[in-house]
């Protein structure tokens with residue numbers, strides 16, 4: 326076929342054959358993944374497995390060009406496969422609508438590939454694939470983009486840095502009291518609306534712990550008191566929720582959150598010595614004010630509904646959106662709870678009602694505190710932590726990934742580089758490369774040995790596991806799983822528990838440190 330002969334001319338017959346015979350796993354079929362899958366089927370790869378846990382959303386269509394309108398709500402992996410086959414039907418693609426972290430994707434399964442390529446968007450999944458590839462000793466092409474910036478590199482056990490060799494920035498967190506009592510910027514109000522109020526109204530008790538809030542300042546007495554008062558207020562709000570569906574419900578929630586609670590905060594004089602105190606709002610006052618109504622009507626006639634997204638709403642409009650979205654979301658929750666008592670509604674930037682609610686409540690809070698209000702469009706970007714995805718960046722990165730894949734399959738890892746896509750008017754070049762870094766000798770993830778341990782995880786206890794480790798000459802061990810202490814010589818509460826009861830099941834990794842401080846990562850294999 327002409328396509329194959331062109332490839333042979335470009336990369337040589339021998340490499341073209343290696344590429345055709347190789348088995349490649351592609352993790353993620355989103356922005357980078359769509360570009361990558363198209364590249365792979367067009368450049369000689371014949372055996373590809375693609376996995377993605379998600380379904381197609383309207384907001385993906387502008388850049389994930391393997392997907393079209395009729396594919397919305399369908400599996401990304403399956404549709405990506407079908408669309409890519411239209412480019413080249415002569416390729417064997419297996420698609421999986423699953424999470425790569427599922428147990429069936431064991432170290433042995435990873436070993437069945439020659440190369441893994443990550444096209445992911447989150448640290449957690451990247452860390453997992455990194456670990457699996459190290460344990461299976463399979464090279465991993467890692468990629469990422471953020472706006473105009475991009476990066477591609479290769480990870481190979483013992484030869485290069487792994488994904489975890491350098492600490493990664495964790496997402497920004499905010500002190501609890503800034504969010505709950507003393508916000509000073511629009512993002513504080515958005516985080517409050519999205520992570521606190523939304524969860525309180527539409528979540529369930531288990532969702533109460535929020536990662537975006539740090540507990541670091543809960544040490545002093547004042548803060549502890551304030552937190553206790555806030556907890557009481559939250560309980561009172563939950564009591565109002567019991568009246569959902571009755572007359573005046575939205576108004577009661579409004580007056581509780583933006584009047585009663587704010588009045589209490591305002592009465593804490595110490596808090597406002599060096600800050601401007603908040604001003605409570607009342608539902609009736611706003612809704613009966615004709616001045617605001619006139620402004621809203623003027624705005625509505627001047628601008629189409631679409632533009633409403635891009636301008637800051639008047640106070641009255643904001644209250645109306647609050648009212649409407651609150652009623653819609655509570656009624657959605659009531660319906661969901663008819664079949665599942667634990668059901669909750671999650672915030673999703675692409676779910677119009679949840680975004681309406683968060684925009685309205687964030688802006689009402691901003692109003693209360695004299696903070697700049699934001700348009701729905703701006704709130705969407707801030708609440709979704711969105712850096713706009715750029716199709717061209719994804720395309721360039723996916724192209725570089727294939728070039729790296731060729732080198733890896735050609736056993737030329739020494740020639741591989743980490744490449745960065747940089748952006749800026751004064752930069753002489755768009756892509757800069759640097760040699761691959763050596764493994765960090767202190768890296769806990771790649772500098773340890775990996776062993777597979779066969780054990781009946783259902784019947785065996787932690788004590789049985791310890792005996793097995795002792796047989797493997799690991800004495801006086803400490804055992805952890807993902808940061809959770811399972812056992813150490815001073816903590817033996819779990820000794821008689823079965824592994825399965827501690828969720829130590831097939832495919833799970835545990836970290837074992839022995840008396841000589843030897844660190845070993847053990848992959849459990851259920852037999």
Ligand SMILES: Nc1ncnc2c1ncn2[C@@H]1O[C@H](COP(=O)(O)OP(=O)(O)OP(=O)(O)O)[C@@H](O)[C@H]1O
Pocket residue numbers: 352353354355356357358376377378379384385401423424425426444445446447450714
């Ligand atoms: N654990 C996982 N297993 C399988 N696929 C995953 C996993 N984690 C993330 N993904 C997939 O990786 C892809 C990353 O693509 P991308 O960064 O374009 O994200 P997106 O969700 O499509 O877009 P956006 O986040 O910008 O709305 C997504 O399709 C996502 O479903």
Ligand SMILES: [Zn+2]
Pocket residue numbers: 486487488489490491764765768769770771772
């Ligand atoms: Zn490492």
